[in-house]
Amino acid sequence: MVTPSVHSTWLHLGAGAFHRAHQSWYLNQLHKLGDTRWSLALGNIRNSSSQATLDQLGHQQGVYTLEVISPDGDIDYQTITSIKTVIPWDTKLAQLIHVGADPETKLISFTVTEGGYFLKDDGHLDLEHPVIVQELTDPSNIATVYGVLVAILRERLATQAGPVTLLNCDNLRHNGDCLRTGLNEYIAAVGDKALAAWCDTAISTPNSMVDRITPKSDDALQQRLVDQGINNDQVPVACEAFSQWVIEDDFIAGRPELERVGVEFVEDVIPFEEAKIRVLNASHSGIAWAGALLGAHAIDESLTPQVREWIRDYIAQDVSAALPKGPINLDDYCTTTLHRFSNAKVRDTNQRVSSDSIAKLQQFILPTLKTRYQQGDVPKATLVLVALWYLFMQRRAAGMLPFEYQDRAIGSVPFDHIFAEQDSLKAFAQSSSLMGSLAEHPTFTEDLRDVVKQVEKTLEESL
Template sequence: MTQDTLNILHLGLGSFHRAHQAMYLNRLIEAGETGWQLAGGNLRPDMADTIAALERQHGEYTLETVTPAGERSYERIRSIRRIVPWDAELAGLIALGAEPSTRILSFTVTEAGYYLDERNELDLRYADLASDLAGTSRSTIYGALAVILAERRRRNAGPVTLLSCDNLRANGERFRHGFLAFLRQRGESELLHWVEANTTSPCSMVDRITPRPTPDVAERVKAATGWDDGAAVMGERFTQWVIEDRFCNGRPAWEEVGAEMVASVHPYEEAKIRILNASHSCIAWAGTLVGYRYIHEGALDPEIRRMAHDYVTDDVIPCLTPSPLDLSAYRDTVLDRFSNPHIRDTNQRVAADGFAKIPGFIAPTIRERLADGHGANSVALLPALFFAFLERWHRGELPFEYQDQGMDPDLAHGFFHAADPLLAFCQDLTLWGPLAGDRQLAHAIFGAYARVQHFLGRSPA
């Protein structure tokens, strides 16, 4: 990297980053702004084959996008100019993050990677977080940024923006709250004061359905471009990025290539999280329960589509009105996007991390509907579906391995050893926070669970 180039260091080189943020910067570079470039690496030794392919290809790869009509296009992404190999000490990431030319540290770690409990405080039950707090590892976003920014402070390398690119409500604010709490727990008062004075943490809303690439993606890329691409990625044609314009040391002109720079992302992210993310989970859980493998199969099933449609119409839209968005039109667009048979997004991917998605995506709508004196019949169907999904997991009957960073397996199995498993589910603090044990919540979920059982009694898919 040249000394006169301004850099973004991204932590987490998964499919979503490469189909989204890296794509936006690539388009900006192709439009003529060559002053910014990306570097990236992972905090853990995963994705080894993809990282090796990216290193061989000097950071280049192909992005395939597809419309619901099956129209495919191919874009060569060249914005990632440096791949930082993983090592347990994160030496390469620390060195690059501490360079004065690095102006933005961005990251994609998934919702559960912030380790925040129902009170939005650090959840110290997790072994990797506890290890990072003790200084014996640096595998969480907090542990990694602590060592990167400590070196940046030591070198007097200047301010830097910390940009979350995850589906976490108020992601910038909540990350910052967790990170400052992490530094306090470690007793790093001088670094904490430096972070407060020399960083900002804008909230952002990200949106593009990006399934894990399957071998046929590389086959189509080879047929269309002639390139043997070991790191090809695919996603839907639709993409959106809304970012609060609070950068402390410069930023790319992302608005020139379709990003929206705003004063507040709140109304956009509330619509996206409650309508898109929660409906996505609804379809994944319901589809898995009746034997579907892919999201589009559930979205095209009239009964499952009606569940998602009614959830948004009956409970979300009343909560979010008034809004700068046409919420009904957004609902219909989202359900049409989920119906795209060419994405082949799996229920396994979307169903993951339910213990973060219930409190993050679904509980706020239930809480608001109950507080306003309205019923929560339609939204209650979503946690009822998740409970039925967990029942299958408990019995070892899911057709795939369920991954949930926020779930304590012993606690989740414990639901089904209780005298009343569904009541134990409704009383869980991790899932429900202040709502745990609420009689109205339990009444709504018990009623919804009866409807789920009726739904599951239909003919198999």
């Protein structure tokens, strides 16, 4: 369904760099074709580190520069004007809720990172997570995507503002389904039966797959803009030239014609999603963990011949066996992915990529492990990635990481207890809060122990 020739608002939650390099860029491309029927409103749920960026973006009336870097290092500077409303943050999120409940708002998307959905290993909402418990206890103190969506949807129901599409743009498999499950269970915990019944027919939650490497902005980016004569932008974004967006075409209240600018609308996003999550996202995390252990600062610097071999083996031996045959050649995809990661001009740090690794382990890596064990094989190549993270977290426990590790789920896993144990690997492997059902697998602990020894030896030889 595509909205007719009337103005519609697309609200995005999460003012990070990725949104401004991806979703906002796509809409800007559509505007350049003359289709301005949709415009973006942008706001934050939490008073986070990106708040200063949002405030500055407001001063710039939503306009910023996107630096697009090709694999060969060619740079294109683009002015992005698709964000028409920048919503100031307030403690009650009153302005954000007001925009979300406006009848002109037909689409609400969000990038809150993988850990921002508070899902357990089985895909259900973790109602015992401290953040969820606190929010359910004090609904006026909204801290999650569920809390703000419930507030918006309640207002839409009360004012008969009409249906709305909720579009998840984070790296979760079946991300729309995950959002729907988490939201339904959150509403059930709140006890709002009227809202639950309304949501059955008034919202859609299409699955989507997003892809574009967008490193954290730094002073060097600002200097490159100055060198280009761009002196009025304090919040630029840099990204690679490659971009992909695949979405299930399930929009209950209309959508922009993004297919005109390269977005793929499909009936089933799963083959694209699984390939991207297991190849690109899992590899990205593994490279960051390995790079930190090797003392490297950035992803491209971490791609030693040994790390490349680990990644290629992981995809060739385990991902290829775990996934059914689909439209994507995994060997070619692996080659393209490693080429993209090696671009020194799109330099992403190991600190940023390794953040929120608890959710990344559970979302990106454990599904391949489980499938391979179910197939009767020991997934040694995938266990290398788990071994790298174990050694990474072991080094964190010893205060020896070259940077501060950031993870919003860090309080949900007893790492102090795990690494205080005489057999910390056993405690790590058998932690259900980390490994879910794999913690009970009869050979998982010793399989991992064997691979950790091999990886440790290889790393020592590399240093």
